[in-house]
Amino acid sequence: VQAEILNVGTELLLGGVANANAARIGRWLAGLGVDVYRQVAVGDNPVRLANAFRRARQEADVVVVTGGLGPTQDDITREVVASELGLPLEEDAEARRVVEGFFARRGAPVPPSALRQAVIPRGARVIPNPTGTAPGLIVECGAGTAILLPGPPAEVEPMLADAARFLLARLAARGEAGTVIASRTFKVAEAGESEVESRIADLLAQANPTFATLAYPGEVHVRVTVKAPKAAEADGLLGEAEGAVRRRLGDLIFAVDEKTLEDAVGQLLCDRKLTIAVAESCTAGLLAYRLTRVAGSSAYFIMGVASYANRAKTAVLGVSEESLAACGAVSPEVAREMAAGVRTLAAADLGVGITGVAGPAGGTAQKPVGLVYVAIADAAGAAATGLHLHGDRETVRQRAAQAALAMLRRWVLARPAAE
């Protein structure tokens, strides 16, 4: 089964926004065993969209179109697809319920223009849109299938489960089972790409499964991809590949697939029944925000203090005026006092302190932009680590929070799990 991804939107060609849908739908189709052989983006132009859709239909069994389903004049996908397939456009009751439901949830009246989104090619199946107004559509298109999804990636994501169900039912009805492509990603935060590559060099040379490394700020991912005729075989191959990766990377791997570093830290804190509080200067809330992204984090996260001004450090966290004066706000001493102070304030088992120079201003020869101290405090005391991070203000902040999470994970890993 072969698919083409067709993204509609002039903004994609101008490059003002990244084409997040192309990547997301590529992963989604690969996970369903559908091979993507081409991805095309065109502007909000009916002639070009019609040409692109016609070609896609000629060459692919499945065409996934994103964008152009909204209520405005620019939104041309429904019209073009209906015209290309020779289908009349009709208001559909189920599509209308999707549109009306969006406004009902907000207690707002339905603008007449929004109902344009309920006028769809005859016979199309409606995919509910839990976060937006435009219904998704699945249209049979000769021997193939067209799936129409809205443009905003945040709307697309929650529609993919329904779309997958409809698509797989349609492929099953046509008696087509694809080769299953399955993939698993292993995540490392405490080693760079070169070190990870040298540890798995023998695996990188293989063909099926294939291994690849991907570098992100503060993280390296190892992706394993297998192909097999059936899901069970693909699972078996993935399991073997996972063993091979784990033998080489051990507990450097903090999580698999969608799990994040904060998920991993949260699970460890839960397992060990530890509570935590954080005091942040240069990251100013980012570590607290990440720790609490995890559903259920109230079991271990007590509080965070973004102590930006020095008086917040002294008055709230109890950092000593002497340390600030003698060592400066960016120092291992102040990081330790922040960690110990917030731990006491929150009556938590662990405290974390982060202080650093995020830039662009504020750096000196002795304390340059990117110098960050992270401290962890427990009942026995506090220890600080100095980091030299590279990048702009946002990158330094992101890397500092990431490093703090990785250090926290390592610290907690070294403690035995609770009974």
Added chain:
Amino acid sequence: VQAEILNVGTELLLGGVANANAARIGRWLAGLGVDVYRQVAVGDNPVRLANAFRRARQEADVVVVTGGLGPTQDDITREVVASELGLPLEEDAEARRVVEGFFARRGAPVPPSALRQAVIPRGARVIPNPTGTAPGLIVECGAGTAILLPGPPAEVEPMLADAARFLLARLAARGEAGTVIASRTFKVAEAGESEVESRIADLLAQANPTFATLAYPGEVHVRVTVKAPKAAEADGLLGEAEGAVRRRLGDLIFAVDEKTLEDAVGQLLCDRKLTIAVAESCTAGLLAYRLTRVAGSSAYFIMGVASYANRAKTAVLGVSEESLAACGAVSPEVAREMAAGVRTLAAADLGVGITGVAGPAGGTAQKPVGLVYVAIADAAGAAATGLHLHGDRETVRQRAAQAALAMLRRWVLARPAAE
């Protein structure tokens, strides 16, 4: 002058990496006045690349290809382009210098396989690659021009200046001056896409400038795009278009282009010489993090408290046990006490309090997931607003922080600027 972007690489279709080159080259071409009418990605497959290149060449004056220029078997772009254009492949002295230069800078011997990258279509011009081994190439292709660039976005970026020079010289030689395309984006946070569209409905029907709306969670962008023969005319048209948009949207517009809502709020706080502190429950650091993304935010941001546990609300912020017991942690009363409490604790001019149910658990019939109260406190007292936000945990948190920033902006806008 019309262009197509052609990205080569199976990883782009699998979606493991975002197609950063597509967006970057789209912006680059728009800046050169070259209109991109299509972007296509294909895998490392000679037949599909040949088909895509042939089509692109038929329909575009300029074809920019990224990827497939490396030293491995998978790298097929040079061969396919040479074959499609009927050009022999020959080792080129300048291309060889680019390859050898890369290894010389590292003091490493040149692997024989790397020299494959110096074998290029006869007559192609070489674009130096300061950060990688593969030379870029500009090939005349009938009446058109093909530009071949490597796949890694970090290698592409420093090659674009040379590529632009070569391309503009080529267009000038053909007597074609590009039309300049310029674009400006106006951002709104306090109105939905439908409301924005209805306010600018007359503009959306225009052709040059063209107006388009884009919806993001908690934000609507209005993008204006103009075309003109010269940059000065484009600027003039943009200025007129900006006036038309501003007359219809007024101070709903919080920022232009790259500026964010936190930039706008920060500027207003600076102008009015106001300081701020924030207390966050469900967003737990996100508002503090966003406010401090702005370089120079230490001028107005004093501190944030992520008061996740109730004891953080009472012991640190001074929220009353009575309010927590009688009204619950998610209530206008507690939001107001959080805002007033953190304002007092930080000795700031303004305090913000956010408390809500981010989900997925914790919702009740009376206080469902998505119910969020935002309060703003000043010397005169505190006022809270209730919000019903939709989406998953992350979306509710993002929308709550966004709404708090929008409310803060509106609050500060209503105050006169400092002398």
